[in-house]
Amino acid sequence: MILHLRRSFTMAVICLVVFGFVYAFAGTGVAQVFFKFQADGSITSHGSTLIGQNWTSPKFFHGRPDDFGPYAANPKKSISGGDNPLVNNGVSGESGATNLGPRSKVLLADTEALVTYWHSMGVNPTPDLVTTSGSGYDPDISPQDALVQIPMVTKATGISPSRLRALISRQTHGAQFGFLGASYIDVLQLNEALAKME
Amino acid sequence: MSFFFTLVALVVALGLTWRYLGSYMAAVFDGRVRFLKFIERPVYRLLGTSPQQEQTWKRYASAVVVFSAVSILFTYVILRVQGHLPLNPQHLGGVGSALSFNTAASFVTNTNWQNYGGETTMSYFSQIGALSVQQFVTPAVGIAVAMVVVRGFARKNSATVGNFWVDITRCLFYILLPIAFVFGAIFVSEGAVQTLAGTATIHDVLNEVTQTLARGPIAFMEAIKQLGTNGGGFLNANSATTFENPTGLTNFLSIYLLLAIPFALTYTFGKMVGSVRHGVALLSVMVLLFGVWVGFTSYGEHQNNPAVAAAGIHSSVGNTEGKEVRFGDTSSALFGVSSTMTSTGSADAAYDSFTPTGGLGLLTGMMLGEVTPGGDGSGLYTLLIFAIIAVFIGGLMIGRTPEYLGKKIQAREVKLAGLGALVMPIIVLLFTALAVSVAAGRAGPLNAGPHGFSEILYALTSQGNNNGSAFAGLTGNTPFYNVVGAIDMLLGRFAIMIPVLALGGALAAKNVVPESLGTFRTDNGMFVGLTIGVILIIGGLTFFPAISLGPIVEMLSHGRFF
The missing domain is CATH 1.20.5 (Single alpha-helices involved in coiled-coils or other helix-helix interfaces)
Structure with a gap:
C-alpha cells in the first residue's frame, strides 16, 4: 500500500x-x-474570421442569429447563460447553444419571431437563418443563406443583384477536398469584400 | 453524396489503422518496441519497478485504484487553488468544492462530464496541469486493464497478469504522446488556437462590434481529447467552436481519432491471443452495431426539426438548430454517434436540439454499454464481458462447458462477467429514479415535457457509462448533480474495472484445453450474432421502459409542443 x-x-x-x-x-x-x-485565432483587421459577429445593418450580409442580434426573439441570457466569444459589446457570456429540444414551445416561438424579423427585412429566410448554431457564434453561412439576403442588401446599398451573386460565388468555399463537411461562406470576409465594392 | 465519400474515407483510414496500429500496440505491450528506452528506463527507476516485476491481479487492481485516487486528489487540489497558481491570464478564482469534486471524478474516470464552462471557469494551469494530464492518463489506464484480460486469454497457468506501471508508461510514451502531438500540429495548421497569451480583443469598424475572444492552449488538448476518448474540451461549446474544430477536415480527423484506438484494439487482442480471426469477430460486432446507429441517427438529423417546421420553415439540409454550417447535418450526426459510442462525449453540435430520432440514437448508443467500439481499453474489456456471457449462453444451448480461446468459462468467470455487465444499468436506472423523485433533481432540466426527462436520463446514462456528452440544457452545477454524478461516474468506471481485473486474473491462472469437435466456435458469424443479441438484450430490454418515457414519447407526439 x-x-x-x-x-x-x-x-x-x-x-x-x-x-x-x-x-x-x-x-x-x-x-x-x-x-x-x-x-493566435486567425485575427484580421476586422476581427477573427472564425468568430461570428452581429451584423445589424441591412447594408451587410447577416450571420446566423444569436443572443444579441436585434432579431433575438428571446434574449437567451435568461435561458442558458448566453452564447458569446467571452465579451460582446460589453455583455459577457461563453460559447454554447440554446439547447432547446425539438418539441420546445420556446424554440417554436423563437423561430416564429425570427421568421417575422426576416420578412420585415425583405428576406425569405432559410433554415440556417432562423436557427442558432452549436457554438453560438458560427462565423459561416451557406451560399443559399447569402443568396436569399440579396434583396435586403441591394435595397440598402444599391449594388445590383447580379454583382452580389458574383460576389457570393467568389466567396464560397467548397467542402474541403470536395467532400468533407459542407460548402460555406465566411460572413466577415464576405462583408469586407462587400464594403470594398461600395 | 459527399457524406458517402466521408464514410468511405473513414472506413479506409480506420481499416489501415486497425491493421497497423493494432499490431504496433501488441508489440508495445509485449515489450518489443524499445526506441524510447532512454525515457522508459529513468521512469521505471523513479518508480522503483521494472518490466520483469510482474503483479498478481490483486496487486494490479490495487495499483489502479490507488493511482486513480491520487489522480483525483491532484486534480481536485489544482482546481481548488488555481487562483493562486500561474498561467491564469483571466484571473479566474478557485473552483468550488462540489464542482471540483465532480470534475476530478469526471476526468479521472475518462468521462469528461463538464458541469462548467471551460473559458469562464478554468485557468490555463488547470486545463494543462489537471484536465489535459488526465486525458492522457485515463486512456492509458483503460488500455492497461484491457491488456490484463487479453493476457488472461493469452497466458496459461500464470499467477501474474503484467505490471501496471510498465503498461501505462509504455502506452503513454509509445502510443498516446506521439499520435496526439502530430494531430495537435495538424489542428493548429487548420486554425485551432494554441497560445498562452490570454484573451484577444477585437473591434470591427464595419459594424461597431467589440469582442473579447477566449483563447488558450486549445489545439493540442483537442488532439488528446479525441484520441483518448475523453471528450472534455477547452471551451464550453466543445468541438462546435471554431477555435477547437475549425474545418471539415478537423471534424473528420476528430471522428477518426475517436474511433482509431477502440477499433484497433480488437486487432491487438487477436494478435496477442494468437488468433486474428477472434479479433475480427469482435470487430464485426462493433462495426455492425456502429453502422446501424450511424444510419439511424444520420437519417434522424436529415429530417426537419419539428419546432422549426411548425414555424413554417421547411429544410432540405436537415435539422440546423444547434449545428454549424461548415459541418452540416449528416457529418454532425456521424460525429455524435462516434462520440457517444466510444464513451468520448465530445460534441460538434448541440445534442439537446437533435431530432427525437437523432437524440434516441445518441442515448441508446451509450446504453449498449459503450462496447461498439467503446472507449480506449474500456470498449474492449467490456465487450469481452459480453462475449463471455454469449459463450456461456451458447454453451448452455448445446449442453457443454463453455470455452473461449481454450479457457473454460466456469461459475467464477460467469459471475464476474455478469457483475461487470449489470453494474451500469443498475446505477443508471437507480440514479435516474432518484433524480426524478427529488426536487433537486427535477430542478435540473431546461426543457419541459418528455424532453426534460430525457435530459435527466441522458445525464445519468452518460456519466454511468463514462461518456461525458450531455443534453446540455440540464443545469448540472448544483450540489445534487455534482455529487450524484460523481458517484455515478466512479461506480461506472471502477465497479466494472475491478471485476474485469479479477476476470483477467482468473483466466490467466487456467490451463488451456485443446479444441475438440464439440467446442462452440467463437470466431464465426454465429458467435458474432449471439454476442450482438446479448448486447441488445442487456441494453435494449433493460432501458426500453426508460426511453419510452423520453425520446419515444417525443417521436410519437406529432404536432404537440411542450
Whole structure:
C-alpha cells in the first residue's frame, strides 16, 4: 500500500510535468513558430474570421442569429447563460447553444419571431437563418443563406443583384477536398469584400 | 453524396489503422518496441519497478485504484487553488468544492462530464496541469486493464497478469504522446488556437462590434481529447467552436481519432491471443452495431426539426438548430454517434436540439454499454464481458462447458462477467429514479415535457457509462448533480474495472484445453450474432421502459409542443 502510494505520487508528478507542461509548451512552441496566424485565432483587421459577429445593418450580409442580434426573439441570457466569444459589446457570456429540444414551445416561438424579423427585412429566410448554431457564434453561412439576403442588401446599398451573386460565388468555399463537411461562406470576409465594392 | 465519400474515407483510414496500429500496440505491450528506452528506463527507476516485476491481479487492481485516487486528489487540489497558481491570464478564482469534486471524478474516470464552462471557469494551469494530464492518463489506464484480460486469454497457468506501471508508461510514451502531438500540429495548421497569451480583443469598424475572444492552449488538448476518448474540451461549446474544430477536415480527423484506438484494439487482442480471426469477430460486432446507429441517427438529423417546421420553415439540409454550417447535418450526426459510442462525449453540435430520432440514437448508443467500439481499453474489456456471457449462453444451448480461446468459462468467470455487465444499468436506472423523485433533481432540466426527462436520463446514462456528452440544457452545477454524478461516474468506471481485473486474473491462472469437435466456435458469424443479441438484450430490454418515457414519447407526439 505504501509502495503503491509512493509510486502513484511519483507517477502523478511525472505525468503533470511531461503530459501537462512539456506537451502543452512544446505544442505552443511548434504552433507559434510554424502557424502563428492560426494559433493566435486567425485575427484580421476586422476581427477573427472564425468568430461570428452581429451584423445589424441591412447594408451587410447577416450571420446566423444569436443572443444579441436585434432579431433575438428571446434574449437567451435568461435561458442558458448566453452564447458569446467571452465579451460582446460589453455583455459577457461563453460559447454554447440554446439547447432547446425539438418539441420546445420556446424554440417554436423563437423561430416564429425570427421568421417575422426576416420578412420585415425583405428576406425569405432559410433554415440556417432562423436557427442558432452549436457554438453560438458560427462565423459561416451557406451560399443559399447569402443568396436569399440579396434583396435586403441591394435595397440598402444599391449594388445590383447580379454583382452580389458574383460576389457570393467568389466567396464560397467548397467542402474541403470536395467532400468533407459542407460548402460555406465566411460572413466577415464576405462583408469586407462587400464594403470594398461600395 | 459527399457524406458517402466521408464514410468511405473513414472506413479506409480506420481499416489501415486497425491493421497497423493494432499490431504496433501488441508489440508495445509485449515489450518489443524499445526506441524510447532512454525515457522508459529513468521512469521505471523513479518508480522503483521494472518490466520483469510482474503483479498478481490483486496487486494490479490495487495499483489502479490507488493511482486513480491520487489522480483525483491532484486534480481536485489544482482546481481548488488555481487562483493562486500561474498561467491564469483571466484571473479566474478557485473552483468550488462540489464542482471540483465532480470534475476530478469526471476526468479521472475518462468521462469528461463538464458541469462548467471551460473559458469562464478554468485557468490555463488547470486545463494543462489537471484536465489535459488526465486525458492522457485515463486512456492509458483503460488500455492497461484491457491488456490484463487479453493476457488472461493469452497466458496459461500464470499467477501474474503484467505490471501496471510498465503498461501505462509504455502506452503513454509509445502510443498516446506521439499520435496526439502530430494531430495537435495538424489542428493548429487548420486554425485551432494554441497560445498562452490570454484573451484577444477585437473591434470591427464595419459594424461597431467589440469582442473579447477566449483563447488558450486549445489545439493540442483537442488532439488528446479525441484520441483518448475523453471528450472534455477547452471551451464550453466543445468541438462546435471554431477555435477547437475549425474545418471539415478537423471534424473528420476528430471522428477518426475517436474511433482509431477502440477499433484497433480488437486487432491487438487477436494478435496477442494468437488468433486474428477472434479479433475480427469482435470487430464485426462493433462495426455492425456502429453502422446501424450511424444510419439511424444520420437519417434522424436529415429530417426537419419539428419546432422549426411548425414555424413554417421547411429544410432540405436537415435539422440546423444547434449545428454549424461548415459541418452540416449528416457529418454532425456521424460525429455524435462516434462520440457517444466510444464513451468520448465530445460534441460538434448541440445534442439537446437533435431530432427525437437523432437524440434516441445518441442515448441508446451509450446504453449498449459503450462496447461498439467503446472507449480506449474500456470498449474492449467490456465487450469481452459480453462475449463471455454469449459463450456461456451458447454453451448452455448445446449442453457443454463453455470455452473461449481454450479457457473454460466456469461459475467464477460467469459471475464476474455478469457483475461487470449489470453494474451500469443498475446505477443508471437507480440514479435516474432518484433524480426524478427529488426536487433537486427535477430542478435540473431546461426543457419541459418528455424532453426534460430525457435530459435527466441522458445525464445519468452518460456519466454511468463514462461518456461525458450531455443534453446540455440540464443545469448540472448544483450540489445534487455534482455529487450524484460523481458517484455515478466512479461506480461506472471502477465497479466494472475491478471485476474485469479479477476476470483477467482468473483466466490467466487456467490451463488451456485443446479444441475438440464439440467446442462452440467463437470466431464465426454465429458467435458474432449471439454476442450482438446479448448486447441488445442487456441494453435494449433493460432501458426500453426508460426511453419510452423520453425520446419515444417525443417521436410519437406529432404536432404537440411542450
